[in-house]
Amino acid sequence: MKKNTLFFGVLPAFLMLNACNNAEKKDEGKNDTVVVVTDTVATTVPGNAATFDPSSLPVATADLGEYPYFALPDWVSDDTGYGYDKKSDFGKLEIYTKDGFIPVEGKVFIKGYQMTNGGQRADWDEYRFVKSFSKHFESLGATKLFEGEVPDDAIEGLNKANNRDNYYYEFGTSSHDNLVTYGVQKDNKPIYFAISSNSAGGAIYVIEAEPFQQTIGIIKADKIEKDLAESGKSILYINFDTDKATLKTEGKDAINEIAKVLQKNKDLKLDVNGYTDNVGDADHNLQLSKDRANAVVASLIQGGIDKTRLAAKGFGANDFIADNSTEAGKEQNRRVELVKK
Template sequence: MKKTAIILGLSALVASCNQSNKQQESTQQATETIVELNDVKTEKTKASTDFNIEDIPFSTADIGSFPFFTLPKGLKSMNKPFERKFDVCFFPINGVMTPFEGKLYKIFVTNEKGEEYSQRYFEKSMEDYLTSVGAVKVFEGEITKEEYDRYHKQDPNKGGEGDIGYWDQNMKFWVLRTKDNGTVFIQYTSDNASGRLNILQQAAFKQTITKVTADDIAKDLSKKGKSILYINFDLDKSDLTAQGKEVVTQISKALQKDKSLQIAIEGHTDNSGDVARNKKLSNDRANSVMNNLIANGIDKSRLTAKGFGSEKPLVANDSEDNKAKNRRVELIKVK
């Protein structure tokens, strides 16, 4: 009986020790896992900062003019290329989508009529040509779903023509450094039905906004007979903003310099929304400018105001940029 009790006691002690050892092993494994994950996270962060453009040698090849090369024979752009003099494009630096700015070209690639599209043909053509002109491949692979979720809302052209940068795309990213054309970024992706190509010639942003002055307005009225102005109003209202009032002040100064000058103030909108409402809004804004000029001491007999809504567009209302150009105030020289 005593022997049995001793055996049971020893069994319980061994079981307790085993359980304790298992808990220690589990804790140790969990600790090692955390350390390992932290190491991966640290390595990923380090990798995203490893890229150094200065490590890529300059190419001495003559690469021609932007976008610098044609598509392989038998292939063409599926639609009208997306081209911008200045924009942003994201490229995978060590799997981290990183923005670069400059002159941008993006297309979908497809086959010419009577030809067949081949993924291997497109990719092999690209790789051989880029290598021949001294470009360096700095990334090939996919980004993670987490990386896509992190960056995609920052890209103003996401989902547009030739867009690249989804988590299920195998992307190839090359950098070409030149002394004459600066740094050129090229990325492409393909399946066996079509491809996508992005080319960006890196360039610094140049500010082109300048203050509208009385001299500018007077010069336009004298030489062209009209001055086109983009005057800021409160959203969907005819109330001038502080910046809008500053422009009206400059109009006043131009009229005060030439006492004989008479002008017609025309309000214009794009074609968005209701036609009748746009015409009323443009008329109210033209009258708002006139009333502010009168308040600045300009005789009412020298002024007329009328709104035309979207009846007289400067350019076709086929893009947001063009619509912005059509939302304007014109000063027309009457006398």
């Protein structure tokens, strides 16, 4: 399955509308966004900074303090209703540099902001917001990687790299907002900051590069057998190649455990149901879940299990069992369920 991908820059619709309204008012007066950040990026595509080296980032020259490494001044309010706030121990952001996008995986923080004055909403000052956070990140020793608008051809290149006509970003599909990105190292760990803004509001993004830690293991035959006996269902997390139905070595180990149960219980018949998280196209996910369920069944048959005892079904992102807005939840939703007939 594809991991969740965030692209810096697009503010939610209500902020965009406010920006348009502000512009209209001004006109009236004048009558007129387990693997760590990869040390090298595997795929070279248009708009992708394939040669970017995270080890080239400067080492922090000041004490960064606690993650996310900034505190709000009293003139900034986080009570915005920003629709894409996110805190996750593991996620992915596409960081834009002057040479293109670089994919970064790790600990993610996203928050939208407005201005406040004595607890009351104040007029938005984009220049002050960007200037203040830029100076703060620079004071930590971070180097500026990009400032400006992300070119459309770079976004198009990222779309093509992900085999999508309109690649799904968590908060938009393109951006003409102002973007400033920074990078720094702390304890040999790359940390990236981004400031996204327009005339209505702004947002800050932080990602601290960390390796993926697998928390899901193989369920053994005795546990599968117990689950089927007690509830008629056993939930497994079988490893496949990303966005494919090809079993990894650990996935084959899980199949062996299922086979042990079927070999022990000769009358047992199973529905093998595949599920995905909700990232990406629904039709694609549905087909992927079917293909993976069929791959499990095919592997069991190849191992000597009678095909009449097995049926493969795919349900895509339907019937999720965990929160799809978190990486941990998505991980749980990417599953195979064995259902006793």
